[in-house]
Amino acid sequence: MRTWNANKDLAGEIEIRGGFAYTSDGRMLATTKVPYTEGKRYSHPIKAAPYAVIDYTNVKDITMRTIYDAEGMQIERIHPTDHGFVKNHPAGGHKHILQYDEEGKLVPRPKATPLSIEDWKKHFDILRRLLEQ
Numbered sequence: 001m002r003t004w005n006a007n008k009d010l011a012g013e014i015e016i017r018g019g020f021a022y023t024s025d026g027r028m029l030a031t032t033k034v035p036y037t038e039g040k041r042y043s044h045p046i047k048a049a050p051y052a053v054i055d056y057t058n059v060k061d062i063t064m065r066t067i068y069d070a071e072g073m074q075i076e077r078i079h080p081t082d083h084g085f086v087k088n089h090p091a092g093g094h095k096h097i098l099q100y101d102e103e104g105k106l107v108p109r110p111k112a113t114p115l116s117i118e119d120w121k122k123h124f125d126i127l128r129r130l131l132e133q
Contacts, residue, residue, distance in 0.1 A: 014029065019050065019051035020051050020067075021053075027121070027123070027124055027125050028053055028065075030053045030055040030065065031049065031051070031052045031053050032052065032053075032054045032055070033055045033062075034055070034056045035057050036056070036057055036058040042056050042064070044066055045074070046073065046106055047068075047072050047073060048066075048068045048072050048074070049068070049072055050068065050071065051068060051070065052066075052067075052072065053065060053066070053067050054066045054068075055126065061080070061126075061129055062080070062125070062126040063081070064077060064078065064079050064080075065077070065078040065123060066078075073100070074098050074106075075097070075098055076097055076098065077110075078093075078095050078115075078123050079095065079096075080126050080127050080129060081093065093115050094112040094113060094114060095112070095113050095119060096113065098110050115127070
């Protein structure tokens with residue numbers, strides 16, 4: 001059984017769709033938040049709990065969201081910024097859809113994909129700061 005850090009204000013407003021928890025207005029909820037530690041790089045485990053949604057944070061924002069499938073395999077990363085690499089991410093916020101080879105190994109360097117309207121709806125809590133810039 002999986003759990004998420006549900007805000008008490010959301011009680012009764014959480015809906016499970018496709019294994020993931022959503023608010024009544026369609027925002028995906030994180031199951032875990034990983035705080036930034038000065039001088040350390042984030043580790044993005046390839047395997048986690050089924051339907052895990054992990055938010056990585058810095059002092060003031062969520063810097064990335066990693067999403068896992070029913071088998072607990074990492075399937076998508078949502079980034080609200082271009083990481084300072086405008087050439088690689090001209091739209092700013094973007095996502096990476098992860099793929100695996102026949103042996104189940106992660107294919108390196110997943111290509112950045114622009115965010116869809118559905119992505120904006122599901123991940124608005126971490127993407128809204130793009131509108132504030």
